Structures are given as C-alpha cells and as structure tokens.
Amino acid sequence: MNYLETAQDIINLVGGVDNISHIEHCSTRLRLSLNNHSLINQPALEKVPGVLGVRVNAQCQVIIGNNVIEVYEAVRLITHGREQGTNPTQMRTTRVAFVIDFIISVFQPLVPAIAGGGVLKSLLILLDLIGWLSRSSSTYKILDNIGSAPLYFLPILVAITTAIKLKVNILVAVSAVSVMVLPSMSKQLADGAQFLSFDLKNIAYAAQVFPAILCVIFYAQTEKIFNRYTPGALRIFLSPMLSLLVTVPVTLLLLGPLGYEIGATLATVILWLYGKLGFVATALLAGVLPFMVAAGMHKPMIPYAVASMGQFGREMLYLPASLAHNIAEAGTCLAIAFKSKDKLLKSTALSSGISALCGITEPALYGITLLHKKALYSVITGSVIGGAFMGWMAVEAFALVGPGLASISMFVSPDNKWNIIYAFAGTGIAFSISFITTLLLWHEETPHTTDNVAKTGAEFRFNSPAEGQVMALEQVNDEVFSARIMGDGIAIRPVKGALYAPANGTISNVFDTGHAVSMLTDSGIELIFHIGIDTIKLNGQGFHPRVSAQQQVKTGDLLVEFDLDSIIAAGYDPVVIMVITNSERFSMQSETPNGNINNHSYIMTLKESV
Helix, strand or coil, X not given: CCHHHHHHHHHHHCCCHHHEXXXXXCCCEEEEEECCHHHCCHHHHCCCCCCCEEEECCCEEEECCCCXXXXXXXXXXXXXXXXXXXXXXXXXCCHHHHHHHHHHHHHHHHHHHHHHHHHHHHHHHHHXXXXXXXCCCHHHHHXXXXXXXXXXXXXXXXXXXXXXXXXXXXXXXXXXXXXXXXXXXXXXXXXXXXXXXXXXXXXXXXXXXXXXXXXXXXHHHHHHHHHHHCCCCCHHHHHHHHHHHHHHHHHHHHHHHHHHHHHHHHHHHHHHHHHHHCHHHHHHHHHHHHHHHHHCCCCCHHHHHHHHHHHHCCECCHHHHHHHHHHHHHHHHHHHHHHCCCHHHHHHHHHHHHHHHCCCCHHHHHHCHHHCHHHHHHHHHHHHHHHHHHHHCCCCECCCCCCCHHHHHHHCCCCCCHHHHHHHHHHHHHHHHHHHHHHHXXXXXXXXXXXXXXXXXXXXXXXXXXXXXXXXXXXXXXXXXXXXXXXXXXXXXXXXXXXXXXXXXXXXXXXXXXXXXXXXXXXXXXXXXXXXXXHHHHCCCCEEECCCCCCEECCXXXXXXXXXXXXXXXXXXXXXXXXXXXXXXXXXXXXXXXXXXXXXXXXXXXXXXX
C-alpha cells in the first residue's frame, strides 16, 4: 500500500483539509471530525486502496485495519496539522452527535496507556500466582508502579486529550488539573481544607476523568476571556495566571465534586442494571456488539469502562461481552477458512480470524461477517451463549484493552483464581459455538449475474445529464474532479437549470443541500452528479431535488432543478459533473457533439474491461 496516496485520497474525498477539524485513530480506524459531513464522497472513499470500509455518524470513521498508524501518520504529514477548528455555522451534526464526537476524541487516545499499564499489572498478578515473582519483592513493586501510573495520573492524561480537542493551551490545562492530584493537596483535602471560608470536599481525584474534563472545559472559557482583555505585552504570563486563579478554585469547590458524582453515578447505574438483569445483560450486549462495532458506536462505552476501572479497579460487563464477541468472530472466520474453496475468501477469512483472536474484529466484520448473513447469525449465536456464560460466572476484567487471547491476562484476578479459568471457558464456548454453527449454516456462494451487474465486455451508452456544452473532465476547475480522483467522467457547461438521469437505475443518495446526487444504474455502474464548484456553500439555496434515496428512475427523469442564474450571480461555477466512481471496471469513450446538447443526446459509452 502507498500510504501517502491513500492518505491524499482520503483527505480529498472527505472535503479537503479545510473540512477536517480533528484527526485521531484507534486500533483499526482513522477517525475524522468534520465540519460538514455532506462533503464526504462515501462510495468513492470505500474504494480507496487500503480502505476496508467507511462509517459516518458523529465522526467519519475510515476503517484501515492493521496499517492504520501508517495511514494516520501520512494524513498528518500531508495536512501539517492544518486541520481547521470546528465552525458552528458549517457543522451539520446534531447535539448528540457532537457530544459523542467529543467523548470519542477525549477518551479514545487514553486507551493505549491504560491498556499497557493494565495488562502489565495483570501479568504481574499471574507471575505472583504461579510463584515466579513475589509481590513482596522490590522488582514486583517497581513494575507494579509502572502499571499503576497511567490510571493514577488519568486526570492529567484526560487534561491533555481534552485540551487538544478544545484547542487550548495544553500545559496550562495540565497545570490546572495537576493541582487535584498533588500529594499535598490530597492531604489538605483529607484533613479538611477550606477556600475563602468554603469547605472543600474530601475527594481522591486520582484515576478520575470527569473532574478533569469539566476543569479543562471551564479553563477553555477563562482562557478566551483573559486572552481577549489582557494587554498584549503582559498576556504571556498574566492570562495563564488569571486563568489558573479562577479555574482551580472553581474546580475544587464545584466542578471537581460534580465530575466525581458523574463518574460514580455512571458506573453505579451500569452495575445496577447488571445486578437486575444478571447474565442476560452480558449476553445481550455481546449479541449486539457486531452492529455496535460496525457502526463505531461501541466507543461511547469507553467512558463507562474507564470510570469503572477508576472507581472499582475492575469492569464486569462490556469487556467480558467483548471477549465473547471477538472470539465468536474468530470462530466463524476460521470455520469459513476451513470450509471455503475460494482462495481469496479463504485467505481473507484466515487473516481476519487470527486478528479477531487477538481482539481486533474490524477485518472480520467488514471482510466476512457483514457480507454473509449466515456468518453473522453464527457470530451472534456464539457471542450470546459465550457472553451468557461469562455473565453467569461474573467474569471481571482488570485492564482496559481489546479482549482476546493475546490480552487474556487482563482477566487474572488478585482475589479469585477462578476468574481467568472462567474467562478461558467462556472463550472456548464462544469459539466452539460459532465455529460449529458456521460449519452447519454457511455454504459457498456460487457466483451469478443479475440484472444489476454488467456482463463482461458489454457496452453501455449514457445520455447527457444536462443541456449545454460538453467539456472534458480535466477542464473542470476543481482538482478533485479534474485529476479524476473520484473517478473518470465528463462535464457539461449548462444552459438550463435541470439535472436528468442519464440511464435507468436507483437513486443511492441525495445530498441535504441538493447540489449532488448519486445513483446506481441497472447495469451496476455507480454515478455521482455534482452541480457547480463549491456550491455546498450555498447551503441548498437555489437547489430543488425532485427525487429521493432508493427511488427508481428512468432515462431522462428529472433529478434536480437548480437556479442557474442565482448560482452564477453568487460567483460560483455552475458546471455539471458526472463521475463514474467504479470507473476502474470500464473503459470510457466520450461523445462530444458540436454545439449544445440536450438530455436526449448520447454523451459517452462505457465498455466493461475484460
């Protein structure tokens, strides 16, 4: 894979650098916070080499797999950290989506540090249990301190990620939060401290996350105010000093106790639900995890898991359920690898199964599970039964990391030696059930052609999507189109404000602003129409879609009416662009008659490559 080319394609297809407000990654996904989701060309993005899939909700999640770090670094290299701050006037997400995006951006970067420390501690417990390293030894204590540090200093780590997300001074934010975990401050709180005659609550802020988040959010507001009103010559020290003088006392008096209660309540509510539903809760969560992971919506569970680790030092719902699901994915994939005679499918299933055994399920989900219903049924069956067993046995996790065989030591309990045994047993149940169910249900699919798939060597002629003058794609004043990054195609300089269907097919998507439409023709050709250059900035003014998603259309049907004169008057190029996003399957021959053409004129011919 050429990481730079993949990164450049991703940036172009999500609307360019100016549309990116924040970039991060998890174990398999590049996560982009965007100002305007309507600029995403999802069909083309899914076809970029190295991209396994795309999910768009609060963030644009580009599933890369094991090479995600290399692609992330390439994206950062190309953008040079120039991603833009979120523009409220451009942001088209709901408040709920904004909150989810914020939570993911703050908590996701914490996982590697917490996971590394947690797994180290679980390995130390295992070494003590088998008698290889006594917990009373100096070596054990030093290694235990290494494993404990990420969780103890979690408020500081949270301060860093929150400050990065809010784009405020990271060092000042860390300084404000550090006061809460200072040993001398902790001693004062324990002895009964006051500030201006107000009592401060005795709270141990180590391993807490929500007090730090509220502290940095408040600091971000004070920083704006003091940066605005302090003299420029004094701002370098006066603004941080005043921000600290205001932020820290308010945090100790109000925000810290409030954040502590939020974390305690969140963990308590989850445990209350677990107490009411018992093993059913673990089984149900394990069963729906394939859909949550596919949509990227499992990440909002991280705040709960972090809060539970900080509050109780263990977690007994999400991580055991994840273990059952991950191993069930592995069982299904390895069963398909065993049974399939298709070399490509066998190879994909084998590598995906091994990744799932190690706790990374995206390759299995997007490469196997979601493409085959019977494979999905097998995964759900194994997940539910394995999750039910682990819930029944009250299996607990002691480290926050993707559960799998490579990290199974996270289930070593300092108090219950049977915990790890039950985790292994649940793993075996989930694997066996999904493996056997797959062998019984799954059958090799025989390739066949349908009316929606073009036959090899067939030719397809397309009418013009607009009335006007034909122009070559390289003449379009937008390099995303002119460089054929989205695919091959053709453009028309319109003389009438109407976009027509050039062939029979189904409308895949109509952009909210009405300036773009995508469709799938009956012959399996994927098209996207774009009216004008940068016309997204008109926010739908002058565009009137006449079709909706999933609507069947015939050649010549009106798709969109647009006010040509108002687009030109607003200073935008009104060129109509038609791009074939799966053009790699075809060779294209354009037909450029002299003079203006109408929507009954043939404009190009595609021939499927043999």
